[in-house]
Amino acid sequence: MRLTLHIWRQKNAADKGRFVKYEVDSASPDMSFLEMLDFLNQQLIERGEEPVAFEHDCREGICGCCGVVINGIANGPERGTTVCQLHLRHFKDGDTLYIEPWRSRAFPVIKDLVVDRSALDRIMQAGGYISARAGSAPDANAVLIPKETSELAMDAAECIGCGACAAACPNGAAMLFVAAKISHLGLLPQGQPERYRRVRAMVRQMDREGFGSCSNHRECAAVCPKRISIRFIAQANRDFINAYLTHPQAASGKSKAAKR
Amino acid sequence: MRLDPKIPAGPLEEKWTCYRNTVKLVSPANKRLFTVIVVGTGLAGASAAAALGELGYNVLAFCYQDSARRAHSIAAQGGINAAKNYQNDGDSTFRLFRETLAGGDFRSREANVYRLAEISGGIIDHCVAQGVPFAREYSGYLANRSFGGSLVSRTFYCRGQTGQQLLLGAYSALCRQVGLGRVRILPRTEMLDLVVAGGRARGIIARDLVTGRIEALTADAVLLATGGYANVFFLSTNGKGSNATAVWRAYKRGAGFANPCFTQVHPTCIPRSGDYQSKLTLMSESLRNDGRVWVPKRKGDGRDPAGIPETERDYFLERMYPRYGNLAPRDIASRAVKRMCDDGYGAGPGGRGVYLDLTGAIARLGEDVIRERYGNLFEMYKRITGEDPWRAPMRIYPAPHYTMGGLWVDYGLQSTIPGLFVLGEANFSDHGANRLGASALMQGLADGYFIIPYTLGEYFAGATLDKVSPSDRPFVEVQKEVQEQVARLLAVKGKRTVDTFHRELGAVLWEHCGMSRNAAGLRAAVEKIRALRGEFWEDVRVPGSAPDFNQELEKAGRVADYLELAELMCRDALEREESCGCHFREEFQTTDGEPVRDDGRFCHVAVWEYAGEDREPVRHTEPLAFETVQPAERSYK
Numbered sequence: 001m002r003l004t005l006h007i008w009r010q011k012n013a014a015d016k017g018r019f020v021k022y023e024v025d026s027a028s029p030d031m032s033f034l035e036m037l038d039f040l041n042q043q044l045i046e047r048g049e050e051p052v053a054f055e056h057d058c059r060e061g062i063c064g065c066c067g068v069v070i071n072g073i074a075n076g077p078e079r080g081t082t083v084c085q086l087h088l089r090h091f092k093d094g095d096t097l098y099i100e101p102w103r104s105r106a107f108p109v110i111k112d113l114v115v116d117r118s119a120l121d122r123i124m125q126a127g128g129y130i131s132a133r134a135g136s137a138p139d140a141n142a143v144l145i146p147k148e149t150s151e152l153a154m155d156a157a158e159c160i161g162c163g164a165c166a167a168a169c170p171n172g173a174a175m176l177f178v179a180a181k182i183s184h185l186g187l188l189p190q191g192q193p194e195r196y197r198r199v200r201a202m203v204r205q206m207d208r209e210g211f212g213s214c215s216n217h218r219e220c221a222a223v224c225p226k227r228i229s230i231r232f233i234a235q236a237n238r239d240f241i242n243a244y245l246t247h248p249q250a251a252s253g254k255s256k257a258a259k260r
Numbered sequence: 261m262r263l264d265p266k267i268p269a270g271p272l273e274e275k276w277t278c279y280r281n282t283v284k285l286v287s288p289a290n291k292r293l294f295t296v297i298v299v300g301t302g303l304a305g306a307s308a309a310a311a312l313g314e315l316g317y318n319v320l321a322f323c324y325q326d327s328a329r330r331a332h333s334i335a336a337q338g339g340i341n342a343a344k345n346y347q348n349d350g351d352s353t354f355r356l357f358r359e360t361l362a363g364g365d366f367r368s369r370e371a372n373v374y375r376l377a378e379i380s381g382g383i384i385d386h387c388v389a390q391g392v393p394f395a396r397e398y399s400g401y402l403a404n405r406s407f408g409g410s411l412v413s414r415t416f417y418c419r420g421q422t423g424q425q426l427l428l429g430a431y432s433a434l435c436r437q438v439g440l441g442r443v444r445i446l447p448r449t450e451m452l453d454l455v456v457a458g459g460r461a462r463g464i465i466a467r468d469l470v471t472g473r474i475e476a477l478t479a480d481a482v483l484l485a486t487g488g489y490a491n492v493f494f495l496s497t498n499g500k501g502s503n504a505t506a507v508w509r510a511y512k513r514g515a516g517f518a519n520p521c522f523t524q525v526h527p528t529c530i531p532r533s534g535d536y537q538s539k540l541t542l543m544s545e546s547l548r549n550d551g552r553v554w555v556p557k558r559k560g561d562g563r564d565p566a567g568i569p570e571t572e573r574d575y576f577l578e579r580m581y582p583r584y585g586n587l588a589p590r591d592i593a594s595r596a597v598k599r600m601c602d603d604g605y606g607a608g609p610g611g612r613g614v615y616l617d618l619t620g621a622i623a624r625l626g627e628d629v630i631r632e633r634y635g636n637l638f639e640m641y642k643r644i645t646g647e648d649p650w651r652a653p654m655r656i657y658p659a660p661h662y663t664m665g666g667l668w669v670d671y672g673l674q675s676t677i678p679g680l681f682v683l684g685e686a687n688f689s690d691h692g693a694n695r696l697g698a699s700a701l702m703q704g705l706a707d708g709y710f711i712i713p714y715t716l717g718e719y720f721a722g723a724t725l726d727k728v729s730p731s732d733r734p735f736v737e738v739q740k741e742v743q744e745q746v747a748r749l750l751a752v753k754g755k756r757t758v759d760t761f762h763r764e765l766g767a768v769l770w771e772h773c774g775m776s777r778n779a780a781g782l783r784a785a786v787e788k789i790r791a792l793r794g795e796f797w798e799d800v801r802v803p804g805s806a807p808d809f810n811q812e813l814e815k816a817g818r819v820a821d822y823l824e825l826a827e828l829m830c831r832d833a834l835e836r837e838e839s840c841g842c843h844f845r846e847e848f849q850t851t852d853g854e855p856v857r858d859d860g861r862f863c864h865v866a867v868w869e870y871a872g873e874d875r876e877p878v879r880h881t882e883p884l885a886f887e888t889v890q891p892a893e894r895s896y897k
Contacts, residue, residue: 030533038538045757045803057499059539063330085643111809121327125439129432130391134311134709137389144400154393161329185391
């Protein structure tokens with residue numbers, strides 16, 4: 001296969017960046033998109049040019065490292081796929097592809113196609129957990145969880161934290177990411193004690209990071225490599241409203257800690 | 261090199277309890293005075309960092325990825341073992357212990373393996389408490405599946421993404437500690453060397469992968485949870501970034517390297533499709549629960565598999581191993597697959613593949629059940645191959661997957677360097693010569709959540725640690741060496757890319773130190789590796805500069821280490837004149853091709869000591885004593 005690539009090249013965060021055109025000849029349709037970039041990079045190095053920086057690790061669609069915008073679509077034209085699992089057989093011989101990094105205010109570019117997604121980690125650090133100390137748990141079968149609940153929690157828990165949702169959102173919102181975690185933990189009995197504290201803390205941190213607000217464009221769910229449903233956003237919104245209306249922060253008004 | 265495994269006295273069942281009862285403790289107020297460096301944030305590293313943070317230690321956690329949630333534990337698919345006996349099918353701590361020991365072909369320590377089995381149940385309890393959404397039955401109770409090498413159903417799972425869910429559980433526990441200020445995570449940072457001062461591990465030299473800045477960091481103890489080295493083969497199921505640099509540098513600073521030749525080749529991976537291939541993808545062993553492995557009975561039968569009638573198929577695992585059938589352990593299944601393909605029965609391009617067929621299971625259980633159990637694996641297979649596994653059987657072939665070898669540790673997970681602890685796949689301890697499926701997740705989390713919190717306290721309580729600073733001589737010297745190595749890589753300015761060397765190295769190892777090994781091949785491999793290493797330092801081309809985000813420079817450093825490690829693997833394989841577990845020496849087999857173990861000469865751990873540049877490493881041994889289970893011939897027939 002022959003492909004014409006316009007790849008975003010940017011030396012570092014301070015550089016303005018630009019598209020550079022490359023021609024790739026003799027690519028195989030069985031190559032993954034990232035293997036095609038490997039192939040290009042080998043040629044660039046041999047020609048004495050700098051290879052294109054892009055993020056990747058597992059190449060099995062689960063680590064969440066990779067992700068680029070291809071012809072305006074985060075993770076490319078195939079639904080439910082990371083770019084490491086996107087194969088060239090889905091493109092046509094002679095295609096022209098524009099390849100860009102995630103575009104989002106909260107994800108500054110580090111180099112070429114690599115962006116800084118540490119904002120997502122900080123949201124998790126604000127409250128994306130159940131506080132359970134090692135050694136303190138009861139027997140695993142002590143709390144029964146209906147299969148339907150557990151399956152639904154798993155649907156939400158499948159999020160790989162790649163950031164495609166925020167990159168695709170016209171508002172730059174990270175709601176699908178945040179809602180998936182809120183729903184995963186909020187659905188399970190173990191997650192109940194911290195349920196409303198969690199949603200408050202995570203949403204607060206999300207706003208601080210400069211992500212936009214959700215206005216139901218549904219672009220996030222369309223590009224999500226794990227096909228996470230936007231129904232979880234509805235669920236998170238409900239929890240968020242509940243957190244403020246029916247679960248006031250300091251019920252007794254005495255405890256400062258309860259306000260957090 | 262002194263190899264004292266420090267196994268506690270007493271009966272096997274009571275060793276760990278006795279250890280915990282008598283272990284020295286550090287008072288809660290004093291814990292925050294100790295700084296612990298944890299390198300790697302996979303299951304072992306993240307769980308250790310979180311658990312130590314919970315105890316009040318001051319923890320620095322390093323990972324080379326952009327986030328602590330991405331380590332390759334995340335790709336583990338099938339499940340995690342625990343001796344819960346929730347199925348009432350005869351499981352017990354003792355049975356899990358015995359199966360793991362026998363699965364490792366009696367090349368691991370009884371006391372370690374027993375402790376692992378003993379802890380296994382608590383891991384499941386803890387993960388459920390964290391919110392890991394394990395598969396459940398309609399009643400709400402936890403579900404189990406079977407795995408290779410076992411006659412009971414003890415594997416807990418989250419669809420085909422168990423590793424992901426367990427890692428996200430550990431990562432969220434880690435996140436909580438970051439929020440509480442007890443753990444600091446340094447992502448995009450790679451450990452490039454270990455600093456030993458006053459005879460103890462006291463810090464690391466790390467490179468910031470964004471700015472290229474090389475810095476010395478001090479600590480009171482260093483924990484390596486950096487995973488395995490299967491990527492030495494270039495094509496493996498590991499993540500592209502997984503590497504051996506941390507353990508290799510620790511080895512060169514005095515840590516013993518145990519059983520480097522014990523590398524697991526996993527039977528069920530998607531076969532390679534071309535020369536551009538960058539990695540191999542595993543199809544979970546759990547598929548062998550419901551799938552049947554077969555080849556056509558006629559050599560070179562090129563027919564569409566659906567058109568080959570039952571009578572013309574050879575279900576060779578069921579034929580060769582009637583008792584375990586398709587659930588024969590990995591080493592045994594891999595060799596059987598290789599043998600069928602070598603003999604000309606293989607299917608697909610180049611005859612390098614056998615069928616993994618779930619047609620019968622789909623007909624018996626229905627598409628919905630199979631989709632629920634393996635749906636994501638079917639999708640993954642379809643995406644990679646372009647073939648639909650709902651219509652035709654999958655094709656699979658073995659690929660390097662896991663390394664049982666690693667840095668030697670004692671019962672407390674401490675290496676031969678005081679203050680250097682090694683956890684998870686990076687150590688050698690629990691799997692002997694072959695790891696059973698669903699045991700890696702168990703070991704990583706056992707080490708991190710439940711073992712190191714005790715054994716690290718024992719070390720701190722018994723040691724007098726002087727203050728150290730990055731301006732101390734050992735730190736300055738090692739930092740300088742690291743900077744020189746980086747400069748040397750950039751200065752070669754040769755013609756060949758890093759990847760070409762790595763691919764060539766992988767091909768040599770796969771050929772001579774893969775599923776089948778012999779003395780002549782291993783000797784030839786040592787020569788080839790040396791020559792390739794020489795050429796690397798003469799002709800490698802690393803573009804860009806040091807103070808920059810430079811992925812080629814990262815790769816070059818890792819490949820330079822692989823070129824040394826590969827030689828040690830071959831030497832170790834050469835010295836071990838027996839066939840055991842994954843290590844199959846052609847000279848030591850029965851007439852029908854079964855491995856022949858030599859307990860008289862090799863019932864030990866081989867531990868290699870670095871002796872300096874261009875000097876032969878020294879081979880030491882730790883004898884393995886079996887008091888509870890006598891080594892028997894390992895039979896799955």
